[in-house]
Amino acid sequence: MANQAQRVGAGRPREQWTGQVGFILAAIGSAVGLGNIWRFPGVAYENGGGAFLIPYLVALITAGIPILFLDYAIGHRFRGAAPTAFRRLGGRWLEGLGWFQVMIAFVIGLYYTAVIAWALSYFVFSFDLRWGDDPAGFFVGDYLQVSDPGFSLQFVPSVLIPLVIVWLLALIVLGAGIAKGVQRANVVFLPLLVVAFLILVVRALFLDGAADGLNAFFTPNWAALGDPNVWIAAYSQIFFSLSIAFGIMITYASYRKRRANLTGPGLVVAFSNSSFEILAGIGVFATLGFFAFQQGVAVDQLEGLTGVGLSFITFPAIVSQMPGGPIFGVLFFGSLTMAGFTSLLSVLQVVSAGFQEKFGLNPRQAAVRVGAVSALLSVLLFSTTTGLLALDVADQWANNVGIVASAVLTTVLVIWVLRKGSELRYHLNAVSTFKLGGLWIVLVGVLAPVVLGYMLIQRIVSLIVDGYGDLPSWYLVVFGWGTIAVILLGALVLTVVRWGFDPERFLVWPPYPAAGAGERMPRADAPDGPAGKEDRT
Amino acid sequence: MTGIAIAFLIIALLVVWGGLVASILYLRRRPEAGEYPPGGEDDHREDEAPIEHDT
Numbered sequence: 162m163a164n165q166a167q168r169v170g171a172g173r174p175r176e177q178w179t180g181q182v183g184f185i186l187a188a189i190g191s192a193v194g195l196g197n198i199w200r201f202p203g204v205a206y207e208n209g210g211g212a213f214l215i216p217y218l219v220a221l222i223t224a225g226i227p228i229l230f231l232d233y234a235i236g237h238r239f240r241g242a243a244p245t246a247f248r249r250l251g252g253r254w255l256e257g258l259g260w261f262q263v264m265i266a267f268v269i270g271l272y273y274t275a276v277i278a279w280a281l282s283y284f285v286f287s288f289d290l291r292w293g294d295d296p297a298g299f300f301v302g303d304y305l306q307v308s309d310p311g312f313s314l315q316f317v318p319s320v321l322i323p324l325v326i327v328w329l330l331a332l333i334v335l336g337a338g339i340a341k342g343v344q345r346a347n348v349v350f351l352p353l354l355v356v357a358f359l360i361l362v363v364r365a366l367f368l369d370g371a372a373d374g375l376n377a378f379f380t381p382n383w384a385a386l387g388d389p390n391v392w393i394a395a396y397s398q399i400f401f402s403l404s405i406a407f408g409i410m411i412t413y414a415s416y417r418k419r420r421a422n423l424t425g426p427g428l429v430v431a432f433s434n435s436s437f438e439i440l441a442g443i444g445v446f447a448t449l450g451f452f453a454f455q456q457g458v459a460v461d462q463l464e465g466l467t468g469v470g471l472s473f474i475t476f477p478a479i480v481s482q483m484p485g486g487p488i489f490g491v492l493f494f495g496s497l498t499m500a501g502f503t504s505l506l507s508v509l510q511v512v513s514a515g516f517q518e519k520f521g522l523n524p525r526q527a528a529v530r531v532g533a534v535s536a537l538l539s540v541l542l543f544s545t546t547t548g549l550l551a552l553d554v555a556d557q558w559a560n561n562v563g564i565v566a567s568a569v570l571t572t573v574l575v576i577w578v579l580r581k582g583s584e585l586r587y588h589l590n591a592v593s594t595f596k597l598g599g600l601w602i603v604l605v606g607v608l609a610p611v612v613l614g615y616m617l618i619q620r621i622v623s624l625i626v627d628g629y630g631d632l633p634s635w636y637l638v639v640f641g642w643g644t645i646a647v648i649l650l651g652a653l654v655l656t657v658v659r660w661g662f663d664p665e666r667f668l669v670w671p672p673y674p675a676a677g678a679g680e681r682m683p684r685a686d687a688p689d690g691p692a693g694k695e696d697r698t
Numbered sequence: 699m700t701g702i703a704i705a706f707l708i709i710a711l712l713v714v715w716g717g718l719v720a721s722i723l724y725l726r727r728r729p730e731a732g733e734y735p736p737g738g739e740d741d742h743r744e745d746e747a748p749i750e751h752d753t
Contacts, residue, residue: 181729211706218713372699379699379706419738422730428721436718439710591735594728671735 176339190347190503192434202445203467209385216395225399234585236414242514243408260652262408266511275543277501278323287490296477308546321544328536336528362444374450377460406568408511424593521661576606
């Protein structure tokens with residue numbers, strides 16, 4: 162007993178953001194990532210232009226914000242990274258869902274670093290427009306040296322070096338902890354990102370043909386609204402953009418003090434993310450309008466409007482053609498690097514926090530141990546001549562199968578199986594200023610699993626029947642389904658491993674239901690802290 | 699730019715950026731809940747935190 166009490170006393174306080182603003186900036190830094198810049202503009206354009214705004218906003222309000230609040234509630238009420246929080250919420254078997262999310266973040270961290278390394282390289286290349294007249298050939302051939310699908314150990318130094326730099330920087334930040342590391346990095350990079358991107362947008366608006374690009378982007382196609390796929394596209398854009406349902410927001414919310422407003426800052430984070438997406442849409446399409454004008458074609462004849470193609474092939478081509486191109490390239494790739502880096506920190510923090518709590522490590526130990534393994538795997542898989550294909554396939558499966566499955570499982574298990582909807586709503590309302598009605602539970606418990614479940618089944622069927630990207634099926638089995646298998650296996654093993662401390666020796670605050678639970682309630686006026694001390698020893 | 703595109707540009711900015719401004723103003727006006735249930739002061743003994751090792 163004495164030992165136990167001593168041990169509790171030896172525990173250091175949970176790390177915390179320094180305040181509301183620090184948390185908001187870090188959460189925005191996580192949400193605003195590569196998808197905002199390279200995915201949203203193209204998706205909006207292809208799915209109804211200005212009219213896409215309607216399903217997009219509906220998706221934001223009916224699914225994005227409600228699931229964001231669900232993540233906040235779980236992380237904040239049960240004060241832990243995903244495995245700890247789920248364990249406290251639903252017992253040992255639910256801990257597995259937390260590790261499933263940690264493993265998704267682990268896999269995403271491996272290749273996300275590689276994309277940031279590419280952006281960092283292109284930031285440097287922008288100064289002398291190194292891609293020359295053939296950006297596509299340069300990217301695939303000279304830079305990545307892509308070979309046939311397979312696994313090679315032929316490293317590409319021009320990718321390897323920036324990749325190692327990105328890993329080192331990320332691990333230094335993670336090792337410094339939440340307030341001194343993650344928050345400080347976001348406080349520096351997020352404003353810098355917004356300023357750099359605003360300069361880029363203003364410059365883009367004054368290019369010849371910019372108006373044509375904006376016409377293409379904003380002209381509504383009402384017919385698209387009748388197409389269910391457009392609505393699915395809107396839900397998936399919001400879903401992937403907000404960093405929800407794979408542990409990030411659970412982890413981030415757990416570092417807020419107990420008496421902390423959750424929903425108010427959540428609205429700011431969600432609208433900031435969408436605001437940046439609109440800004441990116443304006444910047445990207447004004448630039449694409451200029452490109453079409455230079456080529457003498459209409460905007461709808463352009464290719465490479467989203468993803469890797471937009472950033473590393475189309476944009477370099479545009480940069481080569483415009484006056485002051487190097488400055489524009491530096492701003493674009495600098496923005497891409499910063500947006501990616503702040504999101505990467507949040508992805509890695511999920512893994513780091515999960516291991517810190519399970520094995521009783523401090524941030525530095527977790528950064529070194531988890532980071533060493535991650536960096537090694539990342540370098541082996543993604544800095545070789547087969548890196549691009551492996552990255553593309555792993556990304557497809559981890560996102561469209563892994564994260565969506567995680568969201569469906571979380572909503573169904575938490576709301577339907579464990580019936581924690583009312584408790585979590587009570588928690589959010591007890592600490593927040595923006596109160597939620599019963600509709601929140603309906604949105605999280607019914608609409609979200611239906612829409613996301615449909616997306617999941619549709620994608621799994623399509624991946625099985627049609628394959629992906631003309632790649633051989635053995636390759637998809639190994640790198641696609643293999644990714645899911647690794648995630649599941651990792652989740653299973655990590656659930657079974659013993660804890661470094663007992664995660665269930667924990668008092669939930671505020672107790673639910675409030676009435677009748679006063680006996681176990683920690684009392685603010687108790688000289689010795691919480692009255693529940695005996696319960697834990 | 700065409701009229702309809704300008705209209706949708708303005709609508710997009712008003713709704714999304716307007717939503718951002720509104721949510722920031724709302725948060726500034728009510729940064730914290732007025733009252734909380736008893737307890738929940740930031741006493742770390744409510745958490746079982748990982749032990750800090752001397753490294």
